[in-house]
Amino acid sequence: MKSLKPFQLTYTAHESVILREALNGWGISKRTLASVKYGGGTILVNGEEVTVRHVLGIGDAVTVIFPIEELGAGLQAEAGPLDIVYEDEALLIVDKPALQNTIPSREHPEGSLANLVAGHFAANKIPATLHIATRLDRDTSGLVCIAKNRHIHHMLSMQQKDKRMKRQYEAFAHGIFESQRFTITEPIGRKGTSIIEREVRCDGQFAETEVEVLHQFPEFSHVKLQLNTGRTHQIRVHLAHIGHPLLGDDLYGGKRDILARQALHCRILELVHPVSGNPLRFEAPLKADMASLVYVNR
Known part of the structure; x- marks a missing residue:
């Protein structure tokens, strides 16, 4: 290589x-x-x-x-299915399924998106490593943006900081919302009793989520969400904070009787190409388990 x-x-x-x-x-x-x-x-x-x-x-x-970067010692290249939405010499955009880690963890050391991307690079002799610019939780499905080198990752990070990169999500949340459109602006920080959970707290980092209700069903609502910041578990924490946890998100008060994973999907990703400067827009439809909630309940 x-x-x-x-x-x-x-x-x-x-x-x-x-x-x-x-x-x-x-x-x-x-x-x-x-x-x-x-x-x-x-x-x-x-x-x-x-x-x-x-x-x-x-x-x-x-x-x-730029020097050719080596994969980290802890990341093993693996062969496996990869839903590639877009790829060039600088970027890779993929549609991640639910129940797949973005990066390996102690509980799931194999089969992560990062493992499969590394395998894709190796199989196609692509002289690149991977820098994940938009990470998703294991249960969350949808679009993930990956830079192929350190410089491109830096450029994407600047876009996120300047709010030129936009991510739009769709989700299903418990309960009926009183307003059709509103913005949640609440600081988020680590929960003192947990290394995983986050919560709204006065000493947390600024976090802002725009919410639009698309459809209300008897027991839950289909919502669209725009992230204006990128805090860990931001959508999950903000919706739980206002009394509308995601379906399937038992970490933040959601029930798993309707869906067995948190009902969250990154549907749209917009950014400026870090090399050409051209605007890019990608869209990934809801996965079958979430899409079925729309059709079955209407």
Whole structure:
């Protein structure tokens, strides 16, 4: 795999500036730059290797050749089904099934999405590792965004911070909602008695979820949710906090008599491509178990 062509990007200088400053302006983080300098990468200006102290001229072509990253020692590549929605040299978008970990855990060391993505890269001789930009809980299904190298992951993280990446979910929650559209703005932090559970607490991190009720059934409601922040268990905690836990989410008060897993699905993912700058939009329909709740109860 090391003999394969590594990922690289080329930029054009539009002003006379020190290379280090230009790289920062193009979104190359200090950590990424260090990995290029000391991890086997190269920086070329008009085809010649230079240091970051080099002064660029207008029109100079700057090529950053990123080092090929190795998979972490604890992640084993596995063959298995992978529902690929989109893939190019920088990004991989997949539709994750329910009851699959995004990354391996002590309870589920094999069969995670990360294991299968690593297997996909190995089988297709793709010189990349994986950096998961949008992780989903084991029970949650839907779209997951994966960067193929550290720099792309950094660029996606900046999009999330600037709210240019948008994730829209659909869920089924217990009870009947009084309002059709509303926003939950409540801080979320770790519950003191648990290493897993989160709760709304005054010393937590700012968290905001937009809610739209799509349809109300006698015992539960079909809702659409827009995440404006990305806190752990955010949707689950916010809905439970207002008295409407997700169906199947027994960790936060939901019952499993209707659905045997938390009824949450990441349906739409919108982002700006970190290389081309083009807007991207992906959609994954509800899985059969959640979709059946709509058709059976109408």
